[in-house]
Amino acid sequence: MDNYIVSARKYRPMTFNSVVGQRSLTTTLKNAIASGKLAHAYLFCGPRGVGKTTCARIFAKTINCLTPTADGEACNQCESCVAFNEQRSFNIHELDAASNNSVDDIRSLIEQVRIPPQIGKYKVYIIDEVHMLSQAAFNAFLKTLEEPPHHAIFILATTEKHKILPTILSRCQIYDFSRITIKDTVEHLQYVATQENVKTEPEALNVLAQKADGGMRDALSIFDQVVSFTGGNVTYKAVIENLNVLDYEYYFRLTDCILTNNVVEGLLILNEILSKGFDGNNVITGIASHFRDLLLCKDLKTAELFEVGASIRERYIETAKRCSNEFLYKAIELVNESDLNYRYSRNKRLLSDLTIIRLCQLSSPQAGSEDQKKKQVIDPIFSKQEVSAQPTATKPSTQPASPPDNQQRKAPVIQKEPVTNQPQISGTPNVTPKVGGMGVSISAFGQKKEETAKAEITIEVLNDRFTPLQLINEWKAYAESLIEEHHLKNTMLNCLPNLLENTVFEVIVNNPVQEQRLQDSAMDILSKLRVQLRNTHLRMEIRISENNEKKLAFTPAEKFNLMMEENESLRRLKDEFGLELS
Numbered sequence: 346m347d348n349y350i351v352s353a354r355k356y357r358p359m360t361f362n363s364v365v366g367q368r369s370l371t372t373t374l375k376n377a378i379a380s381g382k383l384a385h386a387y388l389f390c391g392p393r394g395v396g397k398t399t400c401a402r403i404f405a406k407t408i409n410c411l412t413p414t415a416d417g418e419a420c421n422q423c424e425s426c427v428a429f430n431e432q433r434s435f436n437i438h439e440l441d442a443a444s445n446n447s448v449d450d451i452r453s454l455i456e457q458v459r460i461p462p463q464i465g466k467y468k469v470y471i472i473d474e475v476h477m478l479s480q481a482a483f484n485a486f487l488k489t490l491e492e493p494p495h496h497a498i499f500i501l502a503t504t505e506k507h508k509i510l511p512t513i514l515s516r517c518q519i520y521d522f523s524r525i526t527i528k529d530t531v532e533h534l535q536y537v538a539t540q541e542n543v544k545t546e547p548e549a550l551n552v553l554a555q556k557a558d559g560g561m562r563d564a565l566s567i568f569d570q571v572v573s574f575t576g577g578n579v580t581y582k583a584v585i586e587n588l589n590v591l592d593y594e595y596y597f598r599l600t601d602c603i604l605t606n607n608v609v610e611g612l613l614i615l616n617e618i619l620s621k622g623f624d625g626n627n628v629i630t631g632i633a634s635h636f637r638d639l640l641l642c643k644d645l646k647t648a649e650l651f652e653v654g655a656s657i658r659e660r661y662i663e664t665a666k667r668c669s670n671e672f673l674y675k676a677i678e679l680v681n682e683s684d685l686n687y688r689y690s691r692n693k694r695l696l697s698d699l700t701i702i703r704l705c706q707l708s709s710p711q712a713g714s715e716d717q718k719k720k721q722v723i724d725p726i727f728s729k730q731e732v733s734a735q736p737t738a739t740k741p742s743t744q745p746a747s748p749p750d751n752q753q754r755k756a757p758v759i760q761k762e763p764v765t766n767q768p769q770i771s772g773t774p775n776v777t778p779k780v781g782g783m784g785v786s787i788s789a790f791g792q793k794k795e796e797t798a799k800a801e802i803t804i805e806v807l808n809d810r811f812t813p814l815q816l817i818n819e820w821k822a823y824a825e826s827l828i829e830e831h832h833l834k835n836t837m838l839n840c841l842p843n844l845l846e847n848t849v850f851e852v853i854v855n856n857p858v859q860e861q862r863l864q865d866s867a868m869d870i871l872s873k874l875r876v877q878l879r880n881t882h883l884r885m886e887i888r889i890s891e892n893n894e895k896k897l898a899f900t901p902a903e904k905f906n907l908m909m910e911e912n913e914s915l916r917r918l919k920d921e922f923g924l925e926l927s
């Protein structure tokens with residue numbers, strides 16, 4: 346294959362009209378050329394491989410064409426065009442700033458700028474990756490950019506517009522190149538495939554386009570790679586194998602399991618995917634976008650947004666019909682939550698499994714009463730006498746509401762001798778189960794139902810995982826919900842919780858007043874957070890900041906004092922000159 350040319354070069358557009366996916370931009374450039382209103386400097390910005398350099402070259406060729414066509418394109422036949430196409434034109438200079446970014450490189454370019462063109466009207470200087478120029482090179486270049494000779498046109502290209510100095514930006518006409526849509530990419534790949542006699546499947550090209558992420562150069566080089574790998578038969582199977590993309594077939598199979606509450610099969614499929622070397626997080630995000638695609642396909646209008654081949658779109662639409670909107674919302678929310686938690690999870694495999702299990706449960710018959718499943722009924726602990734004998738609810742504790750374990754439950758708390766109604770604190774306090782955290786006071790509960798010999802206490806034991814961000818968000822939400830208690834609200838908003846372990850978080854306050862405030866409301870705050878985060882073991886620790894002695898400087902005098910503390914010579918300066926802050 347001596348004469349093998351990569352597709353990206355072979356099919357590099359020769360005219361504005363053949364540039365893919367930048368229609369409005371090329372039209373503007375053509376109009377500027379046709380009306381003769383040319384700027385001296387252009388800045389082409391946009392992601393890599395979307396046609397910046399290509400457009401710059403076509404632009405250079407077109408403005409030098411001796412006989413442009415009626416619709417403003419280069420003729421590709423005149424002496425100038427031929428020279429351009431054979432890459433021997435003296436009217437175009439390309440500088441790759443990524444490798445030639447020194448002052449000397451720019452100086453030698455500036456030297457050339459003075460020499461007028463021999464054929465054609467303009468000399469075009471293309472500076473690629475212009476953001477890579479050194480500061481000194483930028484400065485040297487600025488002068489030329491301010492007063493260029495009338496035959497010189499600069500086209501600066503960059504992927505990182507924000508790195509360009511404002512002085513340069515203000516002297517350029519700026520063109521923003523956008524990513525090429527999947528549809529445009531697929532069409533172009535199809536065109537190239539037809540020219541090259543390569544057999545393709547629409548889904549295959551679609552995966553290629555998605556992988557290229559809006560860059561045509563990448564799309565074409567992946568295409569070349571797959572063509573050589575498959576010997577000219579670009580099938581969907583070959584593409585996903587070559588690009589290590591997870592087959593959408595898996596997502597459809599998983600969706601089937603989830604819709605039919607088939608946990609076992611779902612876990613088996615997940616295992617199969619993971620055993621192929623795919624990352625759990627990729628699978629989770631993959632499921633998320635699969636459900637999102639299904640949601641789009643619920644409506645034929647939004648199905649248009651869905652950039653895939655027609656045959657696969659039908660399949661999505663069919664599957665979407667089997668899912669209710671509510672199911673999809675819940676599923677997306679659930680998967681998104683898992684995605685957020687993935688990074689923090691210590692047992693990532695478990696999280697992946699759990700995600701599948703919970704997704705399957707969405708379609709189980711009791712899905713609506715999910716809370717019911719997590720309730721645990723704890724046997725009655727006290728007879729009515731003991732109840733009255735227990736010390737009444739202690740002051741609010743910030744300790745965790747650990748559910749009484751079996752041992753505690755069966756502990757001998759029975760006191761045989763009849764007791765009066767007076768509290769008998771000397772009883773057996775060490776077996777008093779703490780359930781204060783759930784806001785259930787056993788003694789109070791028991792007293793109310795004195796006539797019931799067996800008091801049943803239902804305690805919800807929740808142990809959902811949550812992220813530090815979720816904690817902070819719920820914390821803030823609670824603070825915002827406080828209407829009357831401004832002080833508490835401000836304290837909570839100023840001192841955000843910091844998750845220490847799985848269920849223990851710390852709040853660092855600035856002074857004892859804030860500490861007291863939080864202590865006083867600890868029960869309310871914790872009860873709310875426990876419910877919102879679905880975790881009964883949540884515990885709060887409050888600590889006064891160690892550097893609370895450090896006063897914050899507000900007034901100029903305070904600021905100056907602070908500065909003097911850090912810099913002794915300032916004090917001497919003040920003393921020696923007898924300076925006073927006004």
Ligand SMILES: [Zn+2]
Nearest residue numbers: 410420423426
């Ligand atoms: Zn021409």
